[in-house]
Amino acid sequence: MQVTAFYQFAKLPDFAQRVEALMALGAENGLKGTLLYAELEGVNGMFCGAPEALDVLLAWLRSVPGLEQLEEKRSPAPKQLFKHFKVKKRKEIVSLGHPDGDPLKQVGQYVEPENWNALISDPQTLTIDVRNDYEVAIGSFKNALNPHTKTFREFPKYVEERLLEYKDRPIAMLCTGGIRCEKSTSYLLAKGFKHVYHLKGGILNYFQKVPPQESLWQGDCFVFDHRVTLGHTLQPGERQLCHACRQPLEDHELKSPQYEPGVSCPHCHANTSESRKVAFRQRHKALRAKGDLSPLGSPTGSDFIKCDAF
Numbered sequence: 001m002q003v004t005a006f007y008q009f010a011k012l013p014d015f016a017q018r019v020e021a022l023m024a025l026g027a028e029n030g031l032k033g034t035l036l037y038a039e040l041e042g043v044n045g046m047f048c049g050a051p052e053a054l055d056v057l058l059a060w061l062r063s064v065p066g067l068e069q070l071e072e073k074r075s076p077a078p079k080q081l082f083k084h085f086k087v088k089k090r091k092e093i094v095s096l097g098h099p100d101g102d103p104l105k106q107v108g109q110y111v112e113p114e115n116w117n118a119l120i121s122d123p124q125t126l127t128i129d130v131r132n133d134y135e136v137a138i139g140s141f142k143n144a145l146n147p148h149t150k151t152f153r154e155f156p157k158y159v160e161e162r163l164l165e166y167k168d169r170p171i172a173m174l175c176t177g178g179i180r181c182e183k184s185t186s187y188l189l190a191k192g193f194k195h196v197y198h199l200k201g202g203i204l205n206y207f208q209k210v211p212p213q214e215s216l217w218q219g220d221c222f223v224f225d226h227r228v229t230l231g232h233t234l235q236p237g238e239r240q241l242c243h244a245c246r247q248p249l250e251d252h253e254l255k256s257p258q259y260e261p262g263v264s265c266p267h268c269h270a271n272t273s274e275s276r277k278v279a280f281r282q283r284h285k286a287l288r289a290k291g292d293l294s295p296l297g298s299p300t301g302s303d304f305i306k307c308d309a310f
Contacts, residue, residue: 001081003047006045073202077227
């Protein structure tokens, strides 16, 4: 099994008419995962299946006008990671919530993974990790700035409050697969930043192209499926996900008395009302009855995967 993650910004005025055929293709090839599409913005997806089935999916997508140059990142999967094949229409394929972030108008300069170390090692470069706070906490590049955002929609506020004084400095942006960098670099250019760069293909592409012995990465990379994290060799890490607050949990947190599978963990136990805990327990019980839980008590369905932030 393999996982593919991909996106492309494009105008897709007739994509809704293709959804039925896409759903049939997914069922025919045993694929599971989620595709987000926006008619004025493009596609963003993550799917799991046999390599040859993923090849069929990507070939179909590249046959759609506007998606001919669709690129993907693949990594191994120990088993099928998702429960369903879903196609969802959205206003944005990754939610920045600001019109100035428009990759169809302009984006920063792409930097190949092989050239990334030199860029971020320059003391004049400000390296910014545009992922969410809990993702950055698991791993990032040495000296990368953490905007401490809970969602990508908070990034414009971070720029307005913390970055405007650095418009003349080289800015190097990074994210998991590249999509958030497309919007964030576009936003910076619209705000008058002069030297804006981003890691082509994101962290996952860096893992694939840069040997571990040359890596400047520290820690693991959070991914939006039930592997939770990947190391530089693209092998799953040891963390599990709290399916109440979506925080990645280490072994000592899983052993905490505040951890209850599907209900709470040390990060959210004190902030979750008892009524919410009761609801979470009922949900967890229902999933167990349907067989939608892994042996460790984690939901296996793609309903629990947030695939709009690669």
